[in-house]
Amino acid sequence: MSRLDWFVLVGALLFVVLWGLYKGRGATTGEGYIGGGRDHRWWLIGLSIIATQTSAITFLSTPGQAYVDGMRFVQFYFGLPIAAVVLSVTLIPLYHRLKVSTAYELLEARFDLKTRLLAAILFLIQRGLAVGLTIFAPALVLSVLLGWSLHVNILIVGLLVMIYTVTGGTKAVAWAHSSQMVIIACGMILAGIMTAHRLPAHVSFGDALHVAGGLGRLNVIDAHFDPNNRYNLWSGLIGGFFLMLSYFGTDQSQVQRYLAGSSVTQSRLGLLLNGMIKVPMQFLILLLGALVFVFYQFHTPPLFFNPGPVKQVMAGPDAAAYRALESDFAVARGLQSQRAEAYVQARHSGDPAQAAEAKAQLQQAHAQSETVRRKGVALIEKANPGTNPSDTNYIFLAYVLSALPVGLVGLVIAAVFSGSMSSMSGEISALGATTVVDLWRRLVGGSQGQREVWVGRIATFAWGCFAMAFAEYAARLGSLIEAVNILGSLFYGTILGIFITAFYVKRVRGGTAFWAALVAEAGVLLCFAFTSISFLWYNLIGCVAVVGLAWAFSLFQPPGPEAIPLA
Amino acid sequence: DLLGSWKRIYAVVLGELLLCILLFRLFSWVYS
Numbered sequence: 001m002s003r004l005d006w007f008v009l010v011g012a013l014l015f016v017v018l019w020g021l022y023k024g025r026g027a028t029t030g031e032g033y034i035g036g037g038r039d040h041r042w043w044l045i046g047l048s049i050i051a052t053q054t055s056a057i058t059f060l061s062t063p064g065q066a067y068v069d070g071m072r073f074v075q076f077y078f079g080l081p082i083a084a085v086v087l088s089v090t091l092i093p094l095y096h097r098l099k100v101s102t103a104y105e106l107l108e109a110r111f112d113l114k115t116r117l118l119a120a121i122l123f124l125i126q127r128g129l130a131v132g133l134t135i136f137a138p139a140l141v142l143s144v145l146l147g148w149s150l151h152v153n154i155l156i157v158g159l160l161v162m163i164y165t166v167t168g169g170t171k172a173v174a175w176a177h178s179s180q181m182v183i184i185a186c187g188m189i190l191a192g193i194m195t196a197h198r199l200p201a202h203v204s205f206g207d208a209l210h211v212a213g214g215l216g217r218l219n220v221i222d223a224h225f226d227p228n229n230r231y232n233l234w235s236g237l238i239g240g241f242f243l244m245l246s247y248f249g250t251d252q253s254q255v256q257r258y259l260a261g262s263s264v265t266q267s268r269l270g271l272l273l274n275g276m277i278k279v280p281m282q283f284l285i286l287l288l289g290a291l292v293f294v295f296y297q298f299h300t301p302p303l304f305f306n307p308g309p310v311k312q313v314m315a316g317p318d319a320a321a322y323r324a325l326e327s328d329f330a331v332a333r334g335l336q337s338q339r340a341e342a343y344v345q346a347r348h349s350g351d352p353a354q355a356a357e358a359k360a361q362l363q364q365a366h367a368q369s370e371t372v373r374r375k376g377v378a379l380i381e382k383a384n385p386g387t388n389p390s391d392t393n394y395i396f397l398a399y400v401l402s403a404l405p406v407g408l409v410g411l412v413i414a415a416v417f418s419g420s421m422s423s424m425s426g427e428i429s430a431l432g433a434t435t436v437v438d439l440w441r442r443l444v445g446g447s448q449g450q451r452e453v454w455v456g457r458i459a460t461f462a463w464g465c466f467a468m469a470f471a472e473y474a475a476r477l478g479s480l481i482e483a484v485n486i487l488g489s490l491f492y493g494t495i496l497g498i499f500i501t502a503f504y505v506k507r508v509r510g511g512t513a514f515w516a517a518l519v520a521e522a523g524v525l526l527c528f529a530f531t532s533i534s535f536l537w538y539n540l541i542g543c544v545a546v547v548g549l550a551w552a553f554s555l556f557q558p559p560g561p562e563a564i565p566l567a
Numbered sequence: 568d569l570l571g572s573w574k575r576i577y578a579v580v581l582g583e584l585l586l587c588i589l590l591f592r593l594f595s596w597v598y599s
Contacts, residue, residue, distance in 0.1 A: 074591070078584065078588065081580050081581060081583065081584040082581065082584070084580065085577045085580055085581060088577070089577075209598045210598055212598065213597075213598030213599045214598075216599075218594065218595050218598045218599065219595055219599075220592070220594060220595045221588065221591050221592045221595055268573075269576075272577075272580050275584075276580055276583055279583075279587050283587070283591065
């Protein structure tokens with residue numbers, strides 16, 4: 001990091017904090033603090049929704065995913081635009097009509113207090129743990145690649161977020177999100193342009209795409225149905241639809257963003273803006289990863305991008321074997337570079353047969369270097385037992401640090417910090433709001449005046465401290481981190497099922513939905529423990545189980561008053 | 568409480584998704 005990089009990084013982060021503080025000043029009531037004054041326009045809501053969903057790991061990991069596995073990850077987001085349309089028709093008008101502050105208030109109006117509390121507590125558990133990982137994962141990457149202290153990194157991100165989030169509430173979060181999205185967009189667009197420029201002069205953008213495609217990195221759509229395959233067209237359209245329906249419709253960290261809209265129209269347009277931007281945005285970030293992959297066809301990459309586990313190998317008995325593999329890898333990659341050059345030349349010659357032959361030779365060289373890399377990874381696994389050594393999260397930032405010019409490195413790292421901060425601020429703000437509205441206001445009987453602003457600030461501050469403490473602890477979790485990451489899918493289906501029952505199964509009343517949700521959640525946990533079904537499908541399984549069980553249980557419920565109709 | 572009716576807006580959002588899927592498929596095919 002040069003002096004200019006530090007200047008860009010510190011300047012960008014200071015701007016975000018001061019902008020959030022300035023725009024978020026003046027909340028005098030609980031409604032103003034939690035609801036953001038309910039005067040947000042559609043573009044501010046849209047940016048805030050995208051920023052909350054975009055964590056730092058989104059654009060550290062996504063280019064790495066394209067480098068290692070190709071671009072099929074984009075299919076994960078195909079359910080999002082459909083979910084945005086469904087929510088615009090159903091839940092958004094209802095939330096506005098009932099003037100709720102959190103998604104879970106609606107459940108008490110329709111069922112009872114314990115169903116509301118169940119949904120609120122499930123949200124607090126899974127989101128409270130996930131927010132810790134949101135700041136831990138990028139902090140770990142930065143600490144390994146830049147040698148920064150992990151603890152200091154977590155502390156800086158946490159404190160910067162808390163300055164404006166605790167002070168200004170939802171309004172400060174939304175305006176800070178808008179500035180963070182500008183930093184993220186500038187960083188990623190400039191990194192993409194610079195990566196295309198860094199390719200050898202005779203390699204055009206089209207050549208680069210042919211090299212990436214020839215080596216299987218542009219496999220965007222996989223129409224083959226396989227429930228155990230995480231990313232294909234159907235898991236994205238069906239499993240992804242239920243996940244996004246639950247995330248945007250019932251997760252307070254997103255619901256709070258569009259509840260701040262000044263009207264149904266503004267809230268709808270904000271959510272639909274996200275539905276239109278997200279798929280092309282993810283495609284472009286993955287394309288950047290594919291370009292980094294092509295860059296390394298003409299430059300030799302390290303055998304493994306994460307230097308942490310490599311140090312363990314070099315300190316053990318396999319150090320000599322690993323060093324030998326590193327030199328084998330350099331030789332194999334040298335041959336691969338020559339074959340990539342030959343493929344580009346063959347394409348320029350205009351002879352299809354020559355191009356096809358050169359492509360086959362490039363694929364063969366790539367397979368050989370991948371074989372050497374796999375042997376290296378096996379040694380790393382042996383030296384780091386019980387962990388899942390992966391360098392996917394490290395590829396993009398390692399590339400940025402080694403290949404991009406001074407100034408742009410600082411901007412990309414500012415984008416990483418912005419991603420961490422944008423997710424954390426949206427999430428602790430929602431955790432604070434749910435604690436105040438669904439627990440304090442409902443169970444303690446708190447009022448909505450100035451006192452509630454302070455209760456909101458204390459709750460948000462407490463969740464921020466919990467997130468930082470969990471991030472510090474996450475370093476000891478090892479592969480349990482993956483379990484925490486899919487925690488969302490373990491609960492989302494059940495919560496969505498409760499909401500769908502509230503809407504469409506009118507005969508279900510009172511505690512029936514509560515018991516159906518508990519049994520369905522047990523079923524989802526059994527699926528997680530004893531089957532290999534991909535986690536995206538848990539959203540569908542949990543949702544269908546709640547609706548089906550609630551209907552079945554309602555056959556045995558005692559006669560009572562008709563439920564309040566929602567739809 | 569842009570394109571004159573909500574149905575038209577929803578059609579644009581879903582149409583964009585369909586267009587993305589078709590273009591991505593074409594993109595994969597051209598460069599594979």
